[in-house]
Amino acid sequence: MNRQPLRLAILEATRILERAGVASPRTDAELIAAHVLGVERGRLPLVPLVDPTVIDAIGQFVTQRAKRVPLQHLIGWAAMGDITVDVGAGVFVPRPETELLLEWGLKLIDGRKFPVVVDLCTGSGVLALAVAHARPDAVVYAVDIDSNALAWARHNAEARIAAGDTAIRLYSGDIADGSMFAELDGLVDLVLCNPPYVPEGTPVPPEVSDHDPAHAVFAPEGGLAVIRYAIDAAARLLRRGGGLAIEHDDTHGTAVPELVRARRVLTDVQDHPDLTGRPRFVTALRG
Missing domain, CATH: 1.10.8 (Helicase, Ruva Protein; domain 3)
Structure with missing residues (x-):
């Protein structure tokens, strides 16, 4: 041969x-x-x-x-931080630009012992699991409304436990519910969120339109509907000095920071670019 x-x-x-x-x-x-x-x-x-x-x-x-079948569907996994998670049909494929949001969050809780972290709209569980891997002492909560996403997240969480990571606390829930995680109000060090944020009707690549679940990509109100709920949740969950990081559409570089600033308890609001220099995620601290 x-x-x-x-x-x-x-x-x-x-x-x-x-x-x-x-x-x-x-x-x-x-x-x-x-x-x-x-x-x-x-x-x-x-x-x-x-x-x-x-x-x-x-x-x-x-x-x-x-x-235009997503590469991650073909090879079966996607990376985030120092871990990989399994992905496939029925769950949103994590993107490299979300690494920057993760880095910001890990830097914020650096030096804090036993930080409490909440991952809203967890999808495959990738952000929550990446935090749990980087910070074994963290208490990490993750929530999603979609049963298919939760099945992937549960599978990935079990795989990370088998690899020696600490367990995350995975829940089915709607972040629009003001009573979600009420027992954590004022106790959380970090809230992370990569929600559906693409404005409805926006053209997207075939990898997204044909393979990512539409409800994990698009959102009403110009893509801002779920982001509003995430901001509301963060405002009540965070302790003083806690931080929020929410990913958003590249057309939201002004709108999302304004929504965050409207919650007076959230301060030091900053918007951050992605790997290509486009507006991609907003951060804030609980005053």
Whole structure:
């Protein structure tokens, strides 16, 4: 069997994905190759030649990715912080830009012993689980209204426990309910939220429109409806000096900070850009 250069296979995969309109063709090609080979992406240069069966397997994955099936659905996982979680049909795929929101939250609670953290609209559970991994002493609550998302979150939570992480406290609930987590009012150090926030009717890539649950992507009131509930929840849950971080649409760089400032108990309101420089998440402290 004639072995073939992996480098050429990745170049061809990149060309195919680029023609298909994939946003990060080289990255996706390398991640597919790494998945097929069972190695970390950074170790691909150490694999100069591969068997034709590997080339064929890479080609099959690339064909599906070129049809705009999300990469994370193909490889079965998404990363956040120092962990990965399983994802697939029925749950929102975590995005790299949310890493910045996570970093802000972890920095805020650095040095606080046994911090209480609440993750609203938890989806796959990725933010809550990333916090629990980084801070084993934290008491982490997570909530979502969708049963499919909660099934994924429960699966991922069990996997993290098996890997040695502390358990999170996972709940089914609606963040519009003013009594949700009432026993935590004034006791929470950090509230994180990556809610549905895309304004209804906004064109989105096929990976989103065809595969992410619509209710996890779009929100009424110009994309602000769920964000309003998250702000209300944070205002009552946070203790003095506690912090809030909410991800938002790139068209919300003015609107969401204004909504947060309207709650007088929330101070030091700041908006932050994502990896491409677009407005992406707002933070505030409980005064």
